[in-house]
Amino acid sequence: MSASPSRRDPAILQWSLTAAALTFVGLFVVLPLITVFAEALSRGWPAYWAAVREPDARSAIRLTLLTAGIAVPLNVVFGLAAAWAVARFEFRGKSVLTTLIELPLAVSPVVAGLVFVFVFGAGGWLGPWLAAKNLQVIYAVPGIALATTFVTLPYVARELIPLMQAQGTEEEEAALVLGAGGWRVFFRITLPNIKWGLLYGVILCTARAVGEFGAVSVVSGHIRGETNTLPLHIEILYNEYRFAAAFAAASLLTLLALVTLAVKRSLDWKLGALAREAPARRTGEA
Amino acid sequence: MRFRRSSILPGFRPAFGFTITYLGLIVLLPLSSILFNSATAGPRHMWEVVTHPRVLAAFRVSFGLSFAAAMLNGVFGFLLAWVLVRYEFAGKRLVDALVDLPFALPTAVAGISLTALYSENGWLGGWLAALGVRVAYTPLGILAALTFVGLPFVVRSVQPVLEDLEQEAEEAAASLGASRGQAFRRVVFPLLRPALLTGFALAFARALGEYGSVIFISGNIPMRTEIAPLLIVSRLEQYDYAGASAIALVMLSASFVLLLGLNLLQRRNRRPAEAVAK
Numbered sequence: 001m002s003a004s005p006s007r008r009d010p011a012i013l014q015w016s017l018t019a020a021a022l023t024f025v026g027l028f029v030v031l032p033l034i035t036v037f038a039e040a041l042s043r044g045w046p047a048y049w050a051a052v053r054e055p056d057a058r059s060a061i062r063l064t065l066l067t068a069g070i071a072v073p074l075n076v077v078f079g080l081a082a083a084w085a086v087a088r089f090e091f092r093g094k095s096v097l098t099t100l101i102e103l104p105l106a107v108s109p110v111v112a113g114l115v116f117v118f119v120f121g122a123g124g125w126l127g128p129w130l131a132a133k134n135l136q137v138i139y140a141v142p143g144i145a146l147a148t149t150f151v152t153l154p155y156v157a158r159e160l161i162p163l164m165q166a167q168g169t170e171e172e173e174a175a176l177v178l179g180a181g182g183w184r185v186f187f188r189i190t191l192p193n194i195k196w197g198l199l200y201g202v203i204l205c206t207a208r209a210v211g212e213f214g215a216v217s218v219v220s221g222h223i224r225g226e227t228n229t230l231p232l233h234i235e236i237l238y239n240e241y242r243f244a245a246a247f248a249a250a251s252l253l254t255l256l257a258l259v260t261l262a263v264k265r266s267l268d269w270k271l272g273a274l275a276r277e278a279p280a281r282r283t284g285e286a
Numbered sequence: 287m288r289f290r291r292s293s294i295l296p297g298f299r300p301a302f303g304f305t306i307t308y309l310g311l312i313v314l315l316p317l318s319s320i321l322f323n324s325a326t327a328g329p330r331h332m333w334e335v336v337t338h339p340r341v342l343a344a345f346r347v348s349f350g351l352s353f354a355a356a357m358l359n360g361v362f363g364f365l366l367a368w369v370l371v372r373y374e375f376a377g378k379r380l381v382d383a384l385v386d387l388p389f390a391l392p393t394a395v396a397g398i399s400l401t402a403l404y405s406e407n408g409w410l411g412g413w414l415a416a417l418g419v420r421v422a423y424t425p426l427g428i429l430a431a432l433t434f435v436g437l438p439f440v441v442r443s444v445q446p447v448l449e450d451l452e453q454e455a456e457e458a459a460a461s462l463g464a465s466r467g468q469a470f471r472r473v474v475f476p477l478l479r480p481a482l483l484t485g486f487a488l489a490f491a492r493a494l495g496e497y498g499s500v501i502f503i504s505g506n507i508p509m510r511t512e513i514a515p516l517l518i519v520s521r522l523e524q525y526d527y528a529g530a531s532a533i534a535l536v537m538l539s540a541s542f543v544l545l546l547g548l549n550l551l552q553r554r555n556r557r558p559a560e561a562v563a564k
Contacts, residue, residue, distance in 0.1 A: 035402050084301040099549060104313060116381065118527065150312055202412075232394075253395050261386055264386065
């Protein structure tokens with residue numbers, strides 16, 4: 001695609017704007033990225049491996065995976081239900097509902113943790129009841145899982161809702177008219193149609209769940225080997241001036257972030273291709 | 287008007303019911319605890335908490351620097367979107383992908399990395415210190431962290447609008463004798479302004495609540511580099527529930543206002559487009 005003359009900027013302008021934009025990306029994205037790996041390996045590979053494999057790091061990795069393993073499936077079920085309700089039916093107050101779904105994105109992670117302390121903490125609403133039953137939510141795994149679920153709640157729903165709205169209901173209605181049951185329609189028509197968008201949402205949700213710091217930090221109590229997720233483990237090491245070990249743990253999360261970006265890119269491309277294909281197909285049918 | 291327009295598709299009740307119950311249990315009920323705790327403490331105590339000099343200083347730091355970071359992202363995000371859409375250069379696709387890094391990189395990682403980079407024995411910090419500029423453990427460090435976390439928002443709001451911008455408008459302006467600068471100011475920029483504003487508001491909202499990346503680089507000096515979310519945490523650590531909820535209520539109200547403004551902005555911008563489509 002060649003730009004028309006009126007859209008082509010003079011070379012000197014192009015060059016200087018590009019240089020300014022790239023400097024910004026370099027300062028704020030590329031250099032921090034390189035710093036993580038340079039600092040992680042500043043004491044050599046053996047120290048790096050030792051930091052990644054020490055028991056506290058391993059238990060932090062386990063807890064992080066467990067947390068994501070609870071929060072992500074819950075939010076997938078929620079995302080599917082919310083998208084089915086919002087994208088398949090017309091009802092009053094729909095825009096209020098979609099705003100509420102996005103609400104956790106606008107709430108500070110610290111506030112997200114705080115509210116669970118207010119509900120489940122020792123001085124909170126359910127505190128005395130939980131204490132009587134000898135159950136612990138705050139400063140324990142359930143609190144961490146809840147806070148993470150709160151923070152990552154919108155990610156699947158907000159990918160699925162616009163996608164299902166754009167796809168329309170014709171295929172599902174046709175299947176119903178032909179005699180398929182509700183679940184059959186969902187598994188045979190809806191799910192295959194939204195699978196890439198669903199995967200996209202799951203990836204974003206997982207990335208956020210694994211990396212969440214503020215909300216988890218408030219409810220975790222920082223008990224080593226028990227309630228430390230990987231991001232909290234990084235904070236502890238950093239505050240103990242064990243910088244190389246902190247960056248070694250950070251490099252694991254950075255690698256995961258880079259994989260997330262790569263998968264996101266390829267899905268962007270795929271979804272973009274599907275979106276270009278869909279209207280063409282529809283007009284072709286008409 | 288009935289609550290729901292009829293449809294032959296099944297499953298509205300269970301899907302809607304589950305959605306509302308889940309939202310209520312995970313989000314709304316917990317959030318209501320802030321209102322409840324604030325109400326229990328009473329307006330006078332709340333007012334005392336939020337007008338305490340140290341809290342006011344934290345609000346100034348949080349709101350001021352979040353605004354500054356969003357402005358910086360407004361300028362450079364717009365520039366980045368422009369360069370990515372209009373120009374060709376080596377590594378463009380990689381740069382485009384890297385713009386999303388702040389979405390994917392955990393904030394604690396960003397925090398320690400930016401601190402290492404901008405502290406006086408870091409790569410950039412040493413160089414800046416020679417010029418007499420200290421970044422880490424000063425408000426500038428907070429600005430750097432908040433700029434990082436808000437970086438993708440403006441780019442990702444402006445980029446798709448710029449891609450869809452019709453060539454005809456600019457060509458018409460040019461054929462009517464407008465210079466490049468005039469065409470940009472009078473035709474292109476006004477069309478991009480809503481997207482720019484949306485990106486700005488999103489970056490601002492994100493920066494306001496940010497905690498993980500800031501606490502490492504800010505040094506958390508009372509009255510100078512303490513952000514409001516940090517004060518919430520320290521109140522909570524002292525079991526001062528009323529104090530924590532008072533500060534949280536101010537922050538929540540700010541996010542509500544921003545969210546509401548964004549919704550109005552988007553609704554206003556969608557309307558003419560829809561009218562044309564119909």
